[in-house]
Amino acid sequence: MDEPVLVLRDVAKSFGSVVALRSGTITVQRGSIHALVGENGAGKSTLVKIVAGLYQRDAGVFRLDGEDVDFTSTAQSKAAGVAVIYQEPTLFPDLSVTENIFMGRQPTGALGRIDRSAMRHEVERLFTRLGVTIDPDRPAEGLSIADQQVIEIAKAVALDAKLLIMDEPTAALSGVEVDRLFAIARSLRDEGRGLIFISHRFDEVFGLCDTVTVMRDGAYIATNAIADTTVDAIVRQMVGREVGDLFPKSPTQVGEVMLSVDSLTMPGVFHDISFDVRAGEIVALAGLVGAGRSEVARAVFGVDPYRSGTVTVQGTTVPGGSPIAAMRAGIALVPEDRRKQGLVVEDGVGRNITLAIRRTLSRFGLITTGMENRAAREWASRLEVKTYALDSVAATLSGGNQQKVVLAKWLATEPDVLIIDEPTRGIDVGTKSEVHRLLSELAGQGMAILMISSELPEVLGMADRILVMREGRITAEIDRKDATSENVMFAATHASELSS
Numbered sequence: 001m002d003e004p005v006l007v008l009r010d011v012a013k014s015f016g017s018v019v020a021l022r023s024g025t026i027t028v029q030r031g032s033i034h035a036l037v038g039e040n041g042a043g044k045s046t047l048v049k050i051v052a053g054l055y056q057r058d059a060g061v062f063r064l065d066g067e068d069v070d071f072t073s074t075a076q077s078k079a080a081g082v083a084v085i086y087q088e089p090t091l092f093p094d095l096s097v098t099e100n101i102f103m104g105r106q107p108t109g110a111l112g113r114i115d116r117s118a119m120r121h122e123v124e125r126l127f128t129r130l131g132v133t134i135d136p137d138r139p140a141e142g143l144s145i146a147d148q149q150v151i152e153i154a155k156a157v158a159l160d161a162k163l164l165i166m167d168e169p170t171a172a173l174s175g176v177e178v179d180r181l182f183a184i185a186r187s188l189r190d191e192g193r194g195l196i197f198i199s200h201r202f203d204e205v206f207g208l209c210d211t212v213t214v215m216r217d218g219a220y221i222a223t224n225a226i227a228d229t230t231v232d233a234i235v236r237q238m239v240g241r242e243v244g245d246l247f248p249k250s251p252t253q254v255g256e257v258m259l260s261v262d263s264l265t266m267p268g269v270f271h272d273i274s275f276d277v278r279a280g281e282i283v284a285l286a287g288l289v290g291a292g293r294s295e296v297a298r299a300v301f302g303v304d305p306y307r308s309g310t311v312t313v314q315g316t317t318v319p320g321g322s323p324i325a326a327m328r329a330g331i332a333l334v335p336e337d338r339r340k341q342g343l344v345v346e347d348g349v350g351r352n353i354t355l356a357i358r359r360t361l362s363r364f365g366l367i368t369t370g371m372e373n374r375a376a377r378e379w380a381s382r383l384e385v386k387t388y389a390l391d392s393v394a395a396t397l398s399g400g401n402q403q404k405v406v407l408a409k410w411l412a413t414e415p416d417v418l419i420i421d422e423p424t425r426g427i428d429v430g431t432k433s434e435v436h437r438l439l440s441e442l443a444g445q446g447m448a449i450l451m452i453s454s455e456l457p458e459v460l461g462m463a464d465r466i467l468v469m470r471e472g473r474i475t476a477e478i479d480r481k482d483a484t485s486e487n488v489m490f491a492a493t494h495a496s497e498l499s500s
């Protein structure tokens with residue numbers, strides 16, 4: 001029998017008094033795609049970072065290819081054949097795509113000079129193999145999360161790794177991109193490499209992986225063959241209780257028009273976008289990644305400019321290009337890329353949550369430390385943010401818990417109009433239905449909610465009305481009662497009008 005690629009047994013890691021990992025245990029075989037699942041904060045990324053050489057374990061067995069190893073740097077881990085795609089892309093914005101792919105290991109020609117044409121050539125070969133159409137010479141700055149993730153994958157494949165670890169690689173990818181990634185993963189598996197795949201999406205775990213290991217509270221719970229287990233069984237092992245994946249929106253009294261967007265146009269980005277959102281209503285913007293949904297949201301909130309059209313809140317025109325004006329008018333935007341755009345990572349959890357309300361309230365001299373702490377505590381607990389103290393630095397939270405902090409920050413401002421981009425991305429099953437319940441409750445209190453989501457069950461379960469975007473235009477408006485995954489997908493991928 002072949003040695004497994006990776007063996008971890010009872011690996012532990014603490015940060016001060018915080019035990020991030022108690023007993024990390026996993027055995028990854030060659031030619032296998034091994035899912036690693038667990039709730040937000042279960043210790044998955046910590047385990048990965050130990051294998052990557054980013055953290056050193058406090059205890060436990062760590063064996064690669066049958067040999068005991070101890071990595072004190074990521075370079076050692078890379079040299080041993082481990083490639084990691086992290087939860088947050090780690091590209092250097094100023095460097096070109098090609099330079100990023102070869103970061104730290106540029107091929108050198110005669111006289112030790114960096115061989116640029118060899119690099120270019122290699123990247124072209126790689127992109128062809130992976131079906132990537134990104135310009136290798138452009139800077140990484142300004143690439144969408146999806147494209148950044150694709151480049152991370154290219155980086156890993158270029159390394160010719162024997163163990164490839166993907167920490168929630170699909171969170172920002174559209175269906176086509178996910179399919180492409182899975183095809184690459186399967187071909188690497190067929191070449192006899194070992195893969196670890198972390199995801200909160202069970203359709204992916206079951207569609208791609210052959211084995212699954214479940215973690216809870218930093219500890220190993222179970223390993224099963226995918227063929228021998230079920231979603232329900234895994235969820236029970238993850239959370240130790242039964243949970244519903246979806247909390248359908250409760251019907252509410254729909255009131256007056258709160259947000260009205262009329263003929264909003266930004267040439268080349270979106271065209272002639274018109275819609276209303278009423279008090280108590282959740283309107284979903286559905287469509288594929290790249291359809292222009294986030295761009296519309298950012299324009300409505302004033303982060304990005306638009307060429308023509310108007311945005312009105314409760315009958316008053318909101319001047320374009322000014323988030324401050326949008327906030328004054330009662331709009332809040334929870335952005336898609338929350339770590340970059342929404343979180344002050346070096347600040348405490350509590351301060352992050354109250355950041356936005358502090359800005360509004362302190363102008364009127366209304367906020368006290370007591371109020372601030374109460375608000376922070378209330379929202380942290382409503383969203384089940386897993387942290388040891390409200391003054392823990394946000395950077396030390398797990399990816400999913402960081403998402404919740406940014407959600408909490410904007411919900412705490414209690415806006416009239418909430419625009420929320422991918423509300424449950426990176427959030428585990430247990431909290432997902434909690435976020436859905438909260439959104440439903442806020443709509444029930446009269447909030448108008450515009451929700452962008454790439455998850456069809458979420459769109460179908462939560463939206464009163466669905467606007468489908470394709471290539472910068474609204475191609476269909478579908479009422480809750482008529483919506484099916486088929487007609488939403490059809491409108492997202494076909495040019496013709498489906499309904500109106």
Ligand SMILES: Nc1ncnc2c1ncn2[C@@H]1O[C@H](COP(=O)(O)OP(=O)(O)OP(=O)(O)O)[C@@H](O)[C@H]1O
Binds near residue numbers: 019039045386
């Ligand atoms: N550098 C650090 N300092 C302090 N605590 C940390 C640090 N890194 C992780 N933790 C804590 O360890 C626990 C496990 O975090 P980890 O990131 O491994 O979770 P995860 O399973 O990847 O969760 P998610 O699904 O949300 O990404 C969390 O409670 C987190 O706050």
Ligand SMILES: [Mg+2]
Binds near residue numbers: 044045087
């Ligand atoms: Mg993680």
